[in-house]
Amino acid sequence: MGKTSGFLEFERETAARRPVTERVNDWFEIYQDFPASAVKRQGARCMDCGIPFCNDGCPLHNLIPDWNDLVYQGRWREAVRALHATNNFPEFTGRVCPAPCEAACVLGINARPVAIKTVERWIIDYAFDQGWIQPEPAKTKSGKRVAVVGSGPAGLAAAQQLARSGHGVTVFEKNDRIGGLLRYGIPDFKMEKAAIDRRIAQMGEEGVEFQVNVDIGRGIPATELRCEFEAILLAIGAGEPRDLRVEGRELAGIHFAMDFLTAQNRCLAGDAVPDQIVATGKRVVILGGGDTGADCVGTCHRQRASSVHQFEIRPMPPASRDASTPWPMWPYELRTESSHEEGGEREWSIVTTALSGHGSVKKLHLNRAGFETQMDADLVLLAMGFTGPVRAGAIEQLGVAIDARGNVATEDYQTSIEGVFAGGDARRGQSLVVWAIAEGRAAAQAIGQYLGGV
Numbered sequence: 106m107g108k109t110s111g112f113l114e115f116e117r118e119t120a121a122r123r124p125v126t127e128r129v130n131d132w133f134e135i136y137q138d139f140p141a142s143a144v145k146r147q148g149a150r151c152m153d154c155g156i157p158f159c160n161d162g163c164p165l166h167n168l169i170p171d172w173n174d175l176v177y178q179g180r181w182r183e184a185v186r187a188l189h190a191t192n193n194f195p196e197f198t199g200r201v202c203p204a205p206c207e208a209a210c211v212l213g214i215n216a217r218p219v220a221i222k223t224v225e226r227w228i229i230d231y232a233f234d235q236g237w238i239q240p241e242p243a244k245t246k247s248g249k250r251v252a253v254v255g256s257g258p259a260g261l262a263a264a265q266q267l268a269r270s271g272h273g274v275t276v277f278e279k280n281d282r283i284g285g286l287l288r289y290g291i292p293d294f295k296m297e298k299a300a301i302d303r304r305i306a307q308m309g310e311e312g313v314e315f316q317v318n319v320d321i322g323r324g325i326p327a328t329e330l331r332c333e334f335e336a337i338l339l340a341i342g343a344g345e346p347r348d349l350r351v352e353g354r355e356l357a358g359i360h361f362a363m364d365f366l367t368a369q370n371r372c373l374a375g376d377a378v379p380d381q382i383v384a385t386g387k388r389v390v391i392l393g394g395g396d397t398g399a400d401c402v403g404t405c406h407r408q409r410a411s412s413v414h415q416f417e418i419r420p421m422p423p424a425s426r427d428a429s430t431p432w433p434m435w436p437y438e439l440r441t442e443s444s445h446e447e448g449g450e451r452e453w454s455i456v457t458t459a460l461s462g463h464g465s466v467k468k469l470h471l472n473r474a475g476f477e478t479q480m481d482a483d484l485v486l487l488a489m490g491f492t493g494p495v496r497a498g499a500i501e502q503l504g505v506a507i508d509a510r511g512n513v514a515t516e517d518y519q520t521s522i523e524g525v526f527a528g529g530d531a532r533r534g535q536s537l538v539v540w541a542i543a544e545g546r547a548a549a550q551a552i553g554q555y556l557g558g559v
Contacts, residue, residue: 107177111149117217118143120226125447129406132293132373134200135443144227147220148176154211158433159221162209164543165191165198169206169221176224185232188225193262194304194542196233197287199226200296202539203396203440209433233303240310243271249556252277252334254321254499257285258538259529260340261308262545263552268313270553275334276313279320282374285342287538289367292400294407294443298374322498331503336524336552339499339513340545343530347489349392353460362397362488369404384410388481390469391415392457393488396442401486403444413449414480416471421453460485494531510534518551526552 108114120139122128128135151173159169168187175184188195199222210218232238249272253260256278268274282288284301309315321327330337346361348354360382368381384405391401394417405413426436445451458477459470469482493511494500500513506521508514512534513527520527528548529541 107151107173108149109153111146111177112152112212112216115146115150117150117220118147119220119223122443122446128294129447132407134297135294139223139227141227141231144224145177145179147224148173150212150219151177152212156211158209158211159206159219162433162435163206164537164540165546167191167206167225172228173219173221173224176228181228181231181235182237184228185237188228192542193265193546194258195225195229196300196304197258197296198222198539198542199229200300201291202537205435205537205539208435211433214432238303238307240307241269242311243269245271246273247271247556249273249336250275250334251336251338251552251556252321252330253338253340254327254330255285255340255342255529255531256283256315257340257342257529258287258541259342259531259545259548260285260338261304262542263338263340263528263549264313264545265308265311266546266549267552268308268311270549272553272556274313276315277319277321277325278315278317279324281317283315283317286363289370290363290397290400291370292366292404293370293373294403295400298370320498322500322502327499327502331524335556336526337503338548338552339494339503339505339520339525339527339531340529340548341494341499341531343491343493343512343535344495345492346487347492349457349487349489351457351459353462353466356460356462356466357464358462358466358483359460359485360487362391362393362401362486365486366397366400366404369408382484384408384413384484386411387483388412389414389484389486390480390482391486391488393417393490394419394451394453395488395490397490398486398488399442399444401488402442402449403447406444406447406449410484415445415449415451416455416457417451417453418456419453491530491535493534518548519555524555526555 120136122135157170172184172187204222206221207218251267251272251274253264253276256276264274264276283305365382368378372378385408389405389410391398422439426438430437456472460466461468468479470479506514513531515527518526528544
């Protein structure tokens with residue numbers, strides 16, 4: 106815990122967002138600096154609550170009361186160690202996790218919870234600034250080799266854990282840079298990619314080998330990996346987007362959200378992106394009310410769209426925690442992201458019935474509260490989630506079983522094929538970064554036991 110009476114003395118504080126008029130003109134992260142004194146005050150608010158529900162609310166079971174107390178005392182290096190005890194990449198979760206830990210904070214029952222996510226991010230960024238984050242290579246080698254297919258947060262977490270246990274690890278990534286959706290799915294205004302690069306450098310010095318532009322199952326047969334490695338981890342994510350099955354879907358100007366976001370991230374990385382999907386000067390409609398849709402909203406603002414509408418098929422959530430999700434559950438309630446503060450319109454209970462135009466989309470036909478209507482649209486982005494991992498390629502070639510939800514079936518993270526494991530979204534379906542890291546760590550433990558407990 107922090108200060109005994111801290112929760113009575115101090116209010117919740119979080120890092121302020123940069124002014125809208127400033128941040129929509131660049132792609133830098135949206136948050137302003139947060140002083141160490143404010144971080145300590147948040148640590149001081151952590152209560153002696155007996156049972157730390159925040160710990161259980163976090164898929165990683167982060168030692169939140171421990172590092173809150175250490176922060177309050179100014180014991181920063183010990184706070185970093187406590188943070189890393191359960192989380193390989195707190196700089197990722199500190200930026201893009203929706204913080205289920207805060208929803209489970211005991212203080213949140215009748216007050217505003219501790220700003221756990223803000224404290225987490227501050228600790229790790231401070232540690233990097235101080236040069237405390239150094240490679241931790243294994244002292245002894247097992248002689249066993251593991252192939253990790255996919256370099257998103259699940260694959261990276263597993264790779265780091267396995268390498269530190271002494272195994273030889275090679276990460277295969279189909280794209281030209283490491284990071285998976287962290288690299289190409291999350292906009293820079295939420296997480297600048299230097300946060301990934303510094304971790305990749307650390308992992309490289311720990312012995313992890315990275316191979317990019319290698320599409321296992323297409324460029325290299327997945328079956329070849331079984332000859333070269335003692336174990337394989339499929340951490341390929343849930344990359345099959347949910348499509349819209351309506352008349353006019355074939356028109357130009359209708360794209361999956363991830364294609365739109367990836368193109369912009371590639372552009373910011375300095376790549377030439379022929380025929381880039383852009384919102385500049387266009388009337389944009391985004392179908393899907395989740396985080397991916399919100400990322401599209403913010404990207405459209407920065408590309409200077411003429412107008413932006415975000416539609417969600419479900420009803421509008423209540424303004425505060427719904428009775429169906431009592432504390433400490435993740436609350437069903439309305440969430441407003443930074444992108445929504447920047448402009449655009451949001452609507453709920455909208456059903457798209459058709460799309461029309463001559464060659465390119467010009468109209469979106471919809472049902473709004475039982476009434477059929479239409480609106481102008483030059484660009485339609487589909488952000489309706491994902492249906493599971495892409496089957497073509499590694500999954501089909503290895504012949505692993507699929508569960509009833511369309512994900513890779515496992516028992517203790519091992520698939521139906523001995524020596525082949527799965528973790529992250531490929532195993533549990535579309536989920537959060539924090540879940541992906543937790544899955545990667547758990548999969549690495551299962552692989553280590555399979556290899557002889559080294």
